[in-house]
Amino acid sequence: xxxxxxxxxxxxxxxxxxxxxxxxxxxxxxxxxxxxxxxxxxxxxxxxxxxxxxxxxxxxxxxxxxxxxxxxxxxxxxxxxxxxxxxxxxxxxxxxxxxxxxxxxxxxxxxxxxxxxxxxxxxxxxxxxxxxxxxxxxxxxxxxxxxxxxxxxxxxxxxxxxxxxxxxxxxxxxxxxxxxxxxxxxxxxxxxxxxxxxxxxxxxxxxxxxxxxxxxxxxxxxxxxxxxxxxxxxxxxxxxxxxxxxxxxxxxxxxxxxxxxxxxxxxxxxxxxxxxxxxxxxxxxxxxxxxxxx
Amino acid sequence: xxxxxxxxxxxxxxxxxxxxxxxxxxxxxxxxxxxxxxxxxxxxxxxxxxxxxxxxxxxxxxxxxxxxxxxxxxxxxxxxxxxxxxxxxxxxxxxxxxxxxxxxxxxxxxxxxxxxxxxxxxxxxxxxxxxxxxxxxxxxxxxxxxxxxxxxxxxxxxxxxxxxxxxxxxxxxxxxxxxxxxxxxxxxxxxxxxxxxxxxxxxxxxxxxxxxxxxxxxxxxxxxxxxxxxxxxxxxxxxxxxxxxxxxxxxxxxxxxxxxxxxxxxxxxxxxxxxxxxxxxxxxxxxxxxxxxx
Numbered sequence: 001x002x003x004x005x006x007x008x009x010x011x012x013x014x015x016x017x018x019x020x021x022x023x024x025x026x027x028x029x030x031x032x033x034x035x036x037x038x039x040x041x042x043x044x045x046x047x048x049x050x051x052x053x054x055x056x057x058x059x060x061x062x063x064x065x066x067x068x069x070x071x072x073x074x075x076x077x078x079x080x081x082x083x084x085x086x087x088x089x090x091x092x093x094x095x096x097x098x099x100x101x102x103x104x105x106x107x108x109x110x111x112x113x114x115x116x117x118x119x120x121x122x123x124x125x126x127x128x129x130x131x132x133x134x135x136x137x138x139x140x141x142x143x144x145x146x147x148x149x150x151x152x153x154x155x156x157x158x159x160x161x162x163x164x165x166x167x168x169x170x171x172x173x174x175x176x177x178x179x180x181x182x183x184x185x186x187x188x189x190x191x192x193x194x195x196x197x198x199x200x201x202x203x204x205x206x207x208x209x210x211x212x213x214x215x216x217x218x219x220x221x222x223x224x225x226x227x228x229x230x231x232x233x234x235x236x237x238x239x240x241x242x243x244x245x246x247x248x249x250x251x252x253x254x255x256x257x258x259x260x261x262x263x264x265x266x267x268x269x270x271x272x273x274x275x276x277x278x279x280x281x282x283x284x285x286x287x288x289x290x291x292x293x294x
Numbered sequence: 295x296x297x298x299x300x301x302x303x304x305x306x307x308x309x310x311x312x313x314x315x316x317x318x319x320x321x322x323x324x325x326x327x328x329x330x331x332x333x334x335x336x337x338x339x340x341x342x343x344x345x346x347x348x349x350x351x352x353x354x355x356x357x358x359x360x361x362x363x364x365x366x367x368x369x370x371x372x373x374x375x376x377x378x379x380x381x382x383x384x385x386x387x388x389x390x391x392x393x394x395x396x397x398x399x400x401x402x403x404x405x406x407x408x409x410x411x412x413x414x415x416x417x418x419x420x421x422x423x424x425x426x427x428x429x430x431x432x433x434x435x436x437x438x439x440x441x442x443x444x445x446x447x448x449x450x451x452x453x454x455x456x457x458x459x460x461x462x463x464x465x466x467x468x469x470x471x472x473x474x475x476x477x478x479x480x481x482x483x484x485x486x487x488x489x490x491x492x493x494x495x496x497x498x499x500x501x502x503x504x505x506x507x508x509x510x511x512x513x514x515x516x517x518x519x520x521x522x523x524x525x526x527x528x529x530x531x532x533x534x535x536x537x538x539x540x541x542x543x544x545x546x547x548x549x550x551x552x553x554x555x556x557x558x559x560x561x562x563x564x565x566x567x568x569x570x571x572x573x574x575x576x577x578x579x580x581x582x583x584x585x586x587x588x
Contacts, residue, residue, distance in 0.1 A: 033449060080410075084406055090403050109383045112378055112381065117444040127435045127436035134428035135428045138431050149415050151323055155323040158324045161403055
């Protein structure tokens with residue numbers, strides 16, 4: 001990770017985490033619910049989605065802090081999805097980034113409710129923000145619900161569960177990942193572009209950029225499940241293969257998956273150049289996503 | 295139930311159910327997810343919350359259909375809460391209105407996702423509606439998220455779970471019900487008043503009305519769990535007592551609970567008269583809520 005992106009990410013990771021802490025502290029809600037929400041929100045990670053939003057604002061020369069409420073909402077939705085995915089009736093995971101999962105600490109009922117609360121609060125945070133016009137709020141909420149709901153992430157998760165028991169085609173695998181992971185990554189970029197005042201043509205190029213980094217992200221995820229370090233990932237590797245799950249390396253061979261990854265990374269960078277913005281940070285983010293080791 | 299309210303409710307129940315059916319049909323999502331969402335949405339009930347919204351619009355002489363998107367969103371959120379409440383790790387109910395609960399039909403993972411999808415889609419439906427100004431959409435979404443999220447329904451549900459193992463005071467019991475049931479009932483009325491163009495003073499009186507019908511609703515719920523008909527309710531009665539749950543009859547005696555119910559019903563009607571609207575339907579709805587047998 002180059003110096004510029006590294007410093008940018010450290011600065012805005014702190015800003016984001018302080019904002020989310022404050023948003024939870026301010027809630028009038030039972031303390032155990034607030035604790036369960038905060039536990040998973042503060043469990044870290046690189047905050048890739050908020051960083052995409054902040055970096056897109058920066059590419060237009062806008063202050064990334066303008067995107068703070070939208071970024072906090074986005075990370076709340078990503079976090080709720082992890083809490084629900086880890087539940088015993090879903091992936092049944094005990095560890096997430098090396099820490100016990102939410103339901104292991106707070107119990108299953110509280111984990112379901114903490115997820116429901118984060119999902120709902122995300123929309124409240126955007127609606128209550130003082131930083132956006134009503135028109136921008138409505139578009140942010142519409143796009144976020146599309147990306148996170150039945151036509152996006154939840155739809156992808158449902159298809160993923162259905163697909164676990166059969167061998168998928170590459171098209172089916174792409175559908176799952178486009179929805180399960182891609183839509184919310186795409187929203188991250190599109191929300192930043194909207195708030196920065198991008199025109200229709202720029203929005204279309206940002207959409208292409210986001211589509212390709214979404215697939216690159218997922219292919220690298222599958223590669224890491226084979227070649228990654230358990231210590232760095234904070235979770236067991238090899239589980240996809242053990243579960244006979246359809247993955248890019250399984251469908252394309254490891255060499256084919258890496259070629260596909262490089263192809264999407266290049267396409268993302270090409271789309272970015274078409275936006276005619278100052279996209280150094282977003283270009284570096286492609287490398288980060290395509291070569292990440294955790 | 296008097297003739298006017300009865301005809302009104304039948305007409306708008308049909309309108310609402312057709313609208314919800316269409317909203318699900320139009321979704322680009324895996325068919326099993328759509329089936330699971332539709333199953334619980336069409337499982338019936340009197341649609342009290344949408345009726346409050348429609349009747350509030352009618353009390354201002356407005357066309358109740360103006361409220362259709364907001365009412366569908368509201369019923370989606372109410373329905374998601376029932377699906378999640380029924381889960382094995384929550385209330386572990388096999389039957390709801392005489393039908394198998396969502397997770398009994400579709401499995402636990404799909405039921406969690408169907409709930410998540412309904413919750414998210416509710417906000418999308420309001421944001422995408424052609425019927426409201428951006429300002430009204432933002433207020434509807436903000437109020438709905440407050441009523442349904444950690445500061446409302448989800449907070450109440452968490453407090454309810456925590457309270458199951460101890461004897462509650464009347465204040466604690468009111469906190470739970472105000473949040474778990476009252477906030478969303480209040481939203482139903484407030485959303486209708488907002489869309490009808492109510493002034494601040496009228497909004498305050500509608501808020502009082504909603505607060506009292508919320509508590510009346512819950513007290514009657516507790517009474518029905520002792521005196522109700524299993525056939526009409528479509529679920530077992532006596533479960534509160536068997537679970538040593540704090541209820542109004544348990545805390546106040548049955549006679550005391552009925553007095554309290556009558557007090558809230560009267561206060562609701564008094565608040566309504568202060569709104570100076572044509573509130574015949576809303577007055578009848580108080581009776582319906584206070585004397586319902588299912």
